[in-house]
Amino acid sequence: MSKRVVKNTMIIILSCIGALLIIAFASLCIISGILEPPKYLEPWQKTYSQKFADPRMRLVAHGLLAANGHNMQPWKIRLDKNDNKVFYLYADSDRLTKEVDPYARQMMVTQGTFLEYIIIAGAELGYKTTVELFPEGNYNEQKLSESMKTNPVAKVTFEETEPKSSSLYDYMFWPDTNRAAYQSTMLTSEQIKQLATTNADINMSIKIFQDQENVDKLGSYAIKSAAIEAGVNRVMRESQTIFRANEYQKNKYRYGFSVEGQGTSGFMRHLAQGLVTLFPAMNSGKAASDLFIQSTRTSVDNTPVYTMIITDDNSRSSQVKSGMLYSRLLLTAHSLGLVMQPLSQVLEEYPEMKEPYSSIHRDYASTGGTIQMLVRLGKPTKEVPQSMRRDVMDLLVEE
Incomplete structure (x- = not known):
């Protein structure tokens, strides 16, 4: 030849x-599903809220963008039929993640993140909003799920006023969580001051750590707790059931996890989604556990700063208020060119996590407070995509 x-x-x-x-x-x-229009991203458009005639729904459309546990978006809204300037926020007990959040603490923090976005959006749109927490009384903790259906988390009342431009408003449309590597740059004293001043509640505190000893120690807690979680099958299954493998599923459910959360974007996102759709085992069982541990280690290895939100007590109101503070902290961080990612595993309260949960509280909340949030913080090395959001009308319930 x-x-x-x-x-x-x-x-x-x-x-x-x-x-x-x-x-x-x-x-x-x-x-x-590369040809499928991403309807799950529509709420991120600044014009999205404008299609609603009721100003309450315009505010709710902004709240929908708030950071929330496991991207469950566990919010329900009831409009007051007798007063068109009042609505009520309920925790959606059908969206509890009972394995990782058995006492619904994270659920309450998530209610707070929503409320703060409404307050900030209200000022921008020309509404002064007043939030009254648990206006019909606290939950019956022995019948928590049922109580969530009857007792609102908050009564929101607003009145028209002159629009007041907020320096934080535009950052509400940024992705709320960045899980990628961060630059090694530490915070300046001015940045620390601006972050710290987001808190005006004497019953809460923000702690910021960027010294090597505490960065290493908190990173160790993050890795240890991720390894524990990865080894608890029922917890991992709970996360896997809300994983959306492709565009069709994301448009159908519009909440939960997807490959974007693992830092995959562009054409690689479609490649990954196609593979996971064909071979679901790639994102379940040992493969999912190993990926979770590895992604946590990568995050920890590229984190220059950690911050905590600590409340004096662990009441339902304090949990909600800590979520409100988290939203202010997040948006202020964005305004400073910083991004954040909650590392919630070590603060979860199921039995297998008891030892690291108790240990981190002894180390960082020794006076008896509760660490509501542990967050990594820094300058991003890359942009990340926005996550799924539900249609705002799906939050609305009738009396």
């Missing part, structure tokens, strides 16, 4: 391989 024939044969083989790879990639993209 002549060299020319061999060469031509190799060209044909390589061309066939290339064509097959292109077909395979195109097939994975189709399986991923």
Whole structure:
């Protein structure tokens, strides 16, 4: 066989391989839903709230963008039929994550993040909002799920006023969580001051750590707790049941986890989604546990600063208020060019997490307070995509 024939044969083989790879990639993209319009991103558009005539729904549309545990978006809204300037916020007990959050503490923090976004949006849109927590009384803790259905977390009342431009408003439309690596740059004294001044409640405190000893210690807590969580099958299954493998699922459910949360974007997102759709085992069982531990380690290895929100007590009101503070802290961080990611595992309260939970409280809340949030903080190395959001009308319930 002549060299020319061999060469031509190799060209044909390589061309066939290339064509097959292109077909395979195109097939994975189709399986991923690359042609499916991402309706789950519509609420992130600044014009989204404007399509609602009721100003209450305009405010709620902004609250929908708030950070929330496991991206469950566990909010329900009841509009007051007798007063068009009042609505009520309820915790959606059908969206509890009972394995990682058995006492619904994170659920209450999530109610607070929502309320603070409403307050900030209200000022921008020309509404002065007043929030009254638990206006119909506290929950019956022995019948918590039922109590959430009857007792609102908050009564929100607003009155029209002159719009007041907020330096934080535009940052509400940024992705609330960045899980990528952060730059090694530490905070300046001025940045620390601005972050600290987001808190005006004497019953709460913000602690910021960027010395190497505490950064290493808190990183160790994060890795240890991630390893524990990865080894608890019922907890991992709970997360896996809300994983959305492709665009079709994301448009159908519009809440939960997806590959974007792992830092995958662009065409690689569709490649990953196509593969996970075809081979679900890639994101379940040991594979999911190993990926979770590895992603936590990568995060910890690229974290220059940690911050905590600590409350004097662990009442339901304090939990909600800590969420409100978290939103202010997050948006202020964004205004300073910083991003954040909660590291919630060590603060979860299921039995297997008892030892690190108790230990971190002995180390950092020895006076009897409760650490409501542990967060990594820093300058981003890359932008991350926005996460799924539900249609705001899905939050609305009738009396």
